[in-house]
Amino acid sequence: MKALSAFSREELLAFEQATAKQYEEFLAQKLSIDMSRGKPCTQQLNLSDSILDNVNTETGFKSANGTECRNYGIPAGIDECRQLFADILEVKPENIIVGGNSSLNLMFDYVAQCMLKGPTGEKGWAFEDEVIFLCPAPGYDRHFSICEYLGIKMVNVPMLATGPDMDVVEELVKNPKVKGLFCVPKYSNPMGITFSDETVERFAKLKPAAKDFRVIWDNAYCIHDLYEESDKLLNILTEAAKYGNEDTFVVFTSTSKITYPGSGVSAIAASTNNIKAIMARLTMQTIGHDKINQLRHARAFKDMKALNEHMQRHAEILRPKFEAVLDILSKELGELNIASWNKPRGGYFISLDVEVGSAKYVGKLCKDAGLVLTTVGATFPYGVDPEDKNIRIAPTFPPVDELKICCSLLCCCVKLAAARELLGKTE
Amino acid sequence: MKALSAFSREELLAFEQATAKQYEEFLAQKLSIDMSRGKPCTQQLNLSDSILDNVNTETGFKSANGTECRNYGIPAGIDECRQLFADILEVKPENIIVGGNSSLNLMFDYVAQCMLKGPTGEKGWAFEDEVIFLCPAPGYDRHFSICEYLGIKMVNVPMLATGPDMDVVEELVKNPKVKGLFCVPKYSNPMGITFSDETVERFAKLKPAAKDFRVIWDNAYCIHDLYEESDKLLNILTEAAKYGNEDTFVVFTSTSKITYPGSGVSAIAASTNNIKAIMARLTMQTIGHDKINQLRHARAFKDMKALNEHMQRHAEILRPKFEAVLDILSKELGELNIASWNKPRGGYFISLDVEVGSAKYVGKLCKDAGLVLTTVGATFPYGVDPEDKNIRIAPTFPPVDELKICCSLLCCCVKLAAARELLGKTE
Numbered sequence: 001m002k003a004l005s006a007f008s009r010e011e012l013l014a015f016e017q018a019t020a021k022q023y024e025e026f027l028a029q030k031l032s033i034d035m036s037r038g039k040p041c042t043q044q045l046n047l048s049d050s051i052l053d054n055v056n057t058e059t060g061f062k063s064a065n066g067t068e069c070r071n072y073g074i075p076a077g078i079d080e081c082r083q084l085f086a087d088i089l090e091v092k093p094e095n096i097i098v099g100g101n102s103s104l105n106l107m108f109d110y111v112a113q114c115m116l117k118g119p120t121g122e123k124g125w126a127f128e129d130e131v132i133f134l135c136p137a138p139g140y141d142r143h144f145s146i147c148e149y150l151g152i153k154m155v156n157v158p159m160l161a162t163g164p165d166m167d168v169v170e171e172l173v174k175n176p177k178v179k180g181l182f183c184v185p186k187y188s189n190p191m192g193i194t195f196s197d198e199t200v201e202r203f204a205k206l207k208p209a210a211k212d213f214r215v216i217w218d219n220a221y222c223i224h225d226l227y228e229e230s231d232k233l234l235n236i237l238t239e240a241a242k243y244g245n246e247d248t249f250v251v252f253t254s255t256s257k258i259t260y261p262g263s264g265v266s267a268i269a270a271s272t273n274n275i276k277a278i279m280a281r282l283t284m285q286t287i288g289h290d291k292i293n294q295l296r297h298a299r300a301f302k303d304m305k306a307l308n309e310h311m312q313r314h315a316e317i318l319r320p321k322f323e324a325v326l327d328i329l330s331k332e333l334g335e336l337n338i339a340s341w342n343k344p345r346g347g348y349f350i351s352l353d354v355e356v357g358s359a360k361y362v363g364k365l366c367k368d369a370g371l372v373l374t375t376v377g378a379t380f381p382y383g384v385d386p387e388d389k390n391i392r393i394a395p396t397f398p399p400v401d402e403l404k405i406c407c408s409l410l411c412c413c414v415k416l417a418a419a420r421e422l423l424g425k426t427e
Numbered sequence: 428m429k430a431l432s433a434f435s436r437e438e439l440l441a442f443e444q445a446t447a448k449q450y451e452e453f454l455a456q457k458l459s460i461d462m463s464r465g466k467p468c469t470q471q472l473n474l475s476d477s478i479l480d481n482v483n484t485e486t487g488f489k490s491a492n493g494t495e496c497r498n499y500g501i502p503a504g505i506d507e508c509r510q511l512f513a514d515i516l517e518v519k520p521e522n523i524i525v526g527g528n529s530s531l532n533l534m535f536d537y538v539a540q541c542m543l544k545g546p547t548g549e550k551g552w553a554f555e556d557e558v559i560f561l562c563p564a565p566g567y568d569r570h571f572s573i574c575e576y577l578g579i580k581m582v583n584v585p586m587l588a589t590g591p592d593m594d595v596v597e598e599l600v601k602n603p604k605v606k607g608l609f610c611v612p613k614y615s616n617p618m619g620i621t622f623s624d625e626t627v628e629r630f631a632k633l634k635p636a637a638k639d640f641r642v643i644w645d646n647a648y649c650i651h652d653l654y655e656e657s658d659k660l661l662n663i664l665t666e667a668a669k670y671g672n673e674d675t676f677v678v679f680t681s682t683s684k685i686t687y688p689g690s691g692v693s694a695i696a697a698s699t700n701n702i703k704a705i706m707a708r709l710t711m712q713t714i715g716h717d718k719i720n721q722l723r724h725a726r727a728f729k730d731m732k733a734l735n736e737h738m739q740r741h742a743e744i745l746r747p748k749f750e751a752v753l754d755i756l757s758k759e760l761g762e763l764n765i766a767s768w769n770k771p772r773g774g775y776f777i778s779l780d781v782e783v784g785s786a787k788y789v790g791k792l793c794k795d796a797g798l799v800l801t802t803v804g805a806t807f808p809y810g811v812d813p814e815d816k817n818i819r820i821a822p823t824f825p826p827v828d829e830l831k832i833c834c835s836l837l838c839c840c841v842k843l844a845a846a847r848e849l850l851g852k853t854e
Contacts, residue, residue, distance in 0.1 A: 037499065045497040049484050052719075056479045061472075070472040072464065072688040100527050101717045108712040109536075115543060116553060116577065126543060126553065142711075149711040150543065261499040263719040284569075284576040285535040290528045290717065292479075292690040 003337035004418055016419040023369065023416055026409045031370030035406050038189070038348035039397040040257055043317050047310065048259040054299040055292050063298075069291035075283050077267075078291050080298035085267035087304050088223060089251055090235050095275060097282065099266035100289045103254035106266050107182075107216055108146050110250060113281050114179070115150055119212050119247075120277045125179050126151070134172055134181040136164035138351060138379035138390045140189040143182035143218070147381070152179075154381035159188070161342075163195035166202040173208035180214045186233040187221040190351040190379050190392035192344020194231035204239035206248065217251045223311050224257060225346040226319050237269060246271040250278075255297055257348065258311065265290075265297050321395045325350055325407050332411035338418040350393040351379075352410075358417040359388045365413035371406050430764035431845055443846040450796065450843055453836045458797030462833050465616070465775035466824040467684055470744050474737065475686040481726040482719050490725075496718035502710050504694075505718050507725035512694035514731050515650060516678055517662050523696055524705060527716045530681035530693035534609075534643055535573050537677060537695075540708050541606070542577050546639050546674075547704045552606050553578070561599055561608040563591035565778060565806035565817045567616040570609035570645070574808070579606075581808035586615070588769075590622035593629040600635035607641045613660040614648040617778040617806050617819035619771025621658035631666035633675065644678045650738050651684060652773040653746050664696060673698040677705075682724055684775065685738065692717075692724050748822040752777055752834050759838035765845040777820040778806075779837075785844040786815045792840035798833050 007015060055061060061070045063078040076082065077098025086093040099106045113119075115126040125131045133147050135154045147154050155172065158165045164183060172178055185195045195203075203215065217236055225231070240246045249271075255264035268278060301307040326343055329352070333339045341352045354362055363376035374392040377383040393410070395403055434442060482488060488497045490505040503509065504525025513520040526533045540546075542553040552558045560574050562581045574581050582599065585592045591610060599605055612622045622630075630642065644663055652658070667673045676698075682691035695705060728734040753770055756779070760766045768779045781789055790803035801819040804810045820837070822830055 039499055042495070045488075045495070048497075052479075052483045057476050068469070068472070070475075070687045070690060072466055072683075102713045102715075105713040112539060112543065116539065124553070126551070142714075145711050149708065256499075260497045260719065262715050263497060263717045281576065284572050286529045286532040287569075288529075288689050290690045290720070292687065293717070293720075 001335040003335070004422060005337065007422070009423075012419055012423055016416065016423060019412060019416045019419060022412050023365070026369045026412060029370075031405065031409070033370060033398060033402060033406055034372045035394050035398060036372050036374045037397070038394045040261060041317065041397050041399070044314055044396070045260060047313050048300075051259055051296045051300040054296040059299070061292070061295070063291070063295060067291070069295045072287045074291060075286060075288045076279065077289065078294050078298065081265065081294035084298050084301055085253070085269065088307070089219065089253060089267070089269040091237055091269045095237070095269055095272065097268045097270075097275060097278060098289060098294055099268065101256075101262055101264055101266065101293070103218070103220065103252045103256070103266035104142055106268055107143075107218065107252050109281075109285070110268075110278065111146055111150060111152075111180070111216065113278070114212070114214065117281070119214050120273065121280065122212070125212070128177070130177050132175065132178045134164075134169060134178060135381045136181070136183050137381060138190050138385070138392070139182065140184055140218070141374070141378040143216070144381045147182070156381060156386070159191055159193070161193055163188075163193065163199035166199055170202065170206065173206060173210075173213060176209040178208065179210050179212065180216065182216045182218060184218045184220055185236070186219060186231060187224060187344055187347025189220070189347065190349040190374075190390070192342045192347045192349055192351060194233050197234050200234040200236055200239055203236060203249075204245060205243050206245065208248075213248060215249045217249050219251055219253045220257070221347040222253055223307065224314070224348070225311065226315050226322055227345050229345070231345050237271065247273050250274055257314075258307070259297065259300070263293065265294055318396055320400055321403055322350065324400055324404055325393060325395045328404060328407040328411060332408065333414060336415065336418070339414055348394060348396055350395060352391040352393055352414075353389045354391060354414050355418050355421055356387045356389050358421055359385060359391050361417045362391060362410070362413045365416060366410055369409055369413070371409050373410070428762040430762070431849060432764065434849070436850075439846055439849055443843065443850060446839060446843045446846060449839050450792065453796045453839060456797075456832075458832065458836070460797060460825060460829060460833055461799045462821050462825060463799050463801045464824070465821045467688060468744065468824050468826070471741055471823070472687060474740050475727075478686055478723045478727045481723040486726070488719070488722070490718070490722060494718070496722045499714045501718060502713060502715045503706065504716065505721050505725065508692060508721035511725050511728055512680070512696065515734070516646065516680060516694070516696040518664055518696045522664070522699065522702060523694055524702060524709065525716060525721055526693035526695065528683075528689055528691055528693065528720070530645070530647065530679045530683070531569055533693050533695055534570075534645065534679050536708075536712070537705065538573055538577060538579075538607070538643070540705070541639070541641060544708070546641050547700065548707065549639070552639070555604070557604050559602065559605045561591075561596060561605060562808045563608070563610050564808060565617050565812070565819070566609065567611055567645070568801070568805040570643070571808045574609070583808060583813070586618055586620070588620055590615075590620065590626035593626055597629065597633065600633060600637075600640060603636040605635065606637050606639065607643065609643045609645060611645045611647055612663070613646060613658060614651060614771055614774025616647070616774065617776040617801075617817070619769045619774045619776055619778060621660050624661050627661040627663055627666055630663060630676075631672060632670050633672065635675075640675060642676045644676050646678055646680045647684070648774040649680055650734065651741070651775070652738065653742050653749055654772050656772070658772050664698065674700050677701055684741075685734070686724065686727070690720070692721055745823055747827055748830055749777065751827055751831055752820060752822045755831060755834040755838060759835065760841060763842065763845070766841055775821060775823055777822060779818040779820055779841075780816045781818060781841050782845050782848055783814045783816045785848055786812060786818050788844045789818060789837070789840045792843060793837060796836055796840070798836050800837070
């Protein structure tokens with residue numbers, strides 16, 4: 001096999017015909033598979049079922065310091081759950097607020113608070129002429145949705161193998177209208193890359209024109225490694241503190257992909273100033289989050305050893321899935337030079353870049369054959385991939401056998417699109 | 428015994444001395460009791476412990492229609508939980524959104540949404556010169572806190588035995604800056620009164636100058652009756668629909684005082700238009716609330732019969748507490764004519780009005796003797812009771828014996844304050 005661009009017109013025609021025939025065979029299978037979201041699979045969910053037995057009349061309802069977890073109160077979360085997230089995010093427990101079941105909700109609320117009141121309560125961003133967020137892209141569609149819903153203008157920043165292009169970030173933050181940035185620093189969604197030490201250090205040193213600039217550091221996959229030798233991410237709060245910039249970063253995470261999506265526990269890690277400003281809102285918003293669920297989680301993971309062992313069981317389920325996808329991509333597309341992809345060592349996604357201008361067409365071909373991918377374009381602000389080339393693969397949910405079919409179909413569609421594009425050009 | 432105002436100066440001096448001696452005896456007891464919040468007591472919490480066994484590997488994790496409750500999704504809530512709240516609030520399930528653990532959180536988020544985007548997304552209230560909310564008072568301090576935090580100007584509306592003074596409401600809504608009103612229509616916090624049919628009908632007919640005016644109808648105590656013969660509240664959504672005003676009202680409730688405060692389930696009932704506008708925000712804010720907890724609750728209360736039986740068990744615990752307080756108030760203050768109170772047939776509070784200008788002093792006397800009441804003034808906007816006369820009694824949490832001591836101490840302080848006030852006047 002050689003690069004598709006090196007095929008003669010005859011070879012290309014034959015390749016297109018063979019691939020079209022293969023595609024017809026997929027059509028005949030009448031598949032109906034949804035691979036659009038980064039959802040844990042049933043086998044993963046089963047790993048956490050024992051946490052439901054952690055709080056009941058036999059175990060008791062009191063936290064370690066005697067707090068009755070069934071009643072009102074403790075808006076920042078019970079001590080042992082703050083400690084759990086302090087351990088996960090490598091900060092002090094007093095710099096942790098434990099939330100409800102969704103870190104997305106915490107992020108939305110934080111940005112909404114900034115819009116109405118500003119990060120520290122002086123003046124809401126919404127009352128300025130224009131609010132701009134920098135959006136390293138491809139990125140997480142739900143981050144972009146929050147900005148769009150709140151009327152925040154989004155400006156793309158290219159993602160490199162080391163993280164966001166910091167030359168671009170450093171330049172753009174000179175504009176005082178630029179108020180923030182969303183990012184996933186470890187096993188990024190969808191690229192699966194981890195910000196390099198240099199990237200984190202350049203973030204830590206940032207001196208934006210807007211004094212109320214905030215980075216939403218969505219560390220969703222902080223302990224979600226596939227291999228023992230994991231990516232290492234510098235601690236942004238520690239690094240930023242070296243330059244007096246600890247207020248610039250607000251860190252979010254959750255147990256959605258540790259225990260249950262939807263019935264886990266979320267958390268914020270932030271500087272003393274930011275914790276104070278967030279608590280000023282939170283104590284108006286609620287009398288407290290679900291402490292019984294906090295207790296369930298704290299009792300399940302008494303130390304990082306217990307948590308790491310649990311995460312290894314997730315990895316054992318996910319590793320074969322990621323490897324199956326990478327294996328098929330490599331076999332089917334490896335030498336044709338019509339696509340590129342990352343090999344993530346953790347997280348929930350594999351990002352596939354196809355020929356410029358053909359991602360939407362690939363998405364359509366997949367959909368017509370019964371495979372729903374993440375909407376093409378969704379990994380970019382406003383749902384528009386300027387080069388129309390990025391496809392997000394979410395390999396976690398389908399069983400391996402189904403996943404292999406999905407991935408073979410996807411490769412077939414990528415080849416078909418590339419061949420037709422080249423044939424169009426040579427006509 | 429006769430009215431204190433009819434006492435001679437000598438009688439009054441003797442009364443003050445006797446009461447002061449009684450107060451000294453309370454001081455000597457070195458009490459330390461917190462009766463500040465409407466918290467269920469331990470015995471009430473115990474009633475719900477069996478719900479924790481409702482979802483586990485044995486019972487399964489799927490909702491009636493087969494939805495996997497451990498995974499992401501279903502932002503409006505699982506069908507059977509929407510049905511549960513539809514039954515409670517007497518609306519259709521499609522007019523229900525099930526939330527997280529806190530209806531306060533739902534209310535805060537709703538008003539914050541109105542501030543940023545307006546109730547239906549045209550224009551945020553925050554971008555107008557001034558936003559005013561009408562505040563029937565005495566009322567729930569946390570409603571007032573939300574307004575204050577969000578920069579909404581509060582205007583007091585007197586509470587009558589029939590609900591808010593609707594003459595005042597109808598007059599004030601002619602001002603287009605008046606955008607909303609918070610209220611607790613059944614067993615109101617703190618008065619324990621239920622809006623009369625006429626009050627609800629006048630609400631339903633309201634034609635405020637502001638087209639985006641909204642009433643936050645906090646039906647927190649909708650099924651929280653103490654007696655079989657309960658107060659009846661007209662259904663505001665049904666009544667309002669008769670006048671095409673169904674979009675004016677958004678109804679909130681929760682199971683915080685049905686199962687666990689902090690680990691219950693909350694809900695919104697609203698018109699089709701309002702549900703649509705709320706879902707537009709909610710689907711940006713979260714992928715879904717805690718469906719396992721929804722399933723726990725739906726399985727616990729399969730029909731209204733099961734729910735009503737459960738609420739009767741709460742009533743059996745609470746009735747003696749309310750009656751003990753009312754009994755002591757009646758015995759100690761009944762004929763002195765220095766205080767008045769309601770006799771609620773449900774809810775969580777008894778509202779005590781003492782002599783004008785003496786509530787703070789009574790609160791201080793109680794505090795000095797080790798009894799913490801709800802901060803005097805907190806039942807009014809900005810924490811200022813203009814007549815300084817309202818005291819909120821929260822009888823649910825302390826055991827009956829302790830409650831009796833609290834209430835005797837409170838009566839002692841009320842008498843002492845009244846006697847000293849009169850003595851001051853006669854000097």
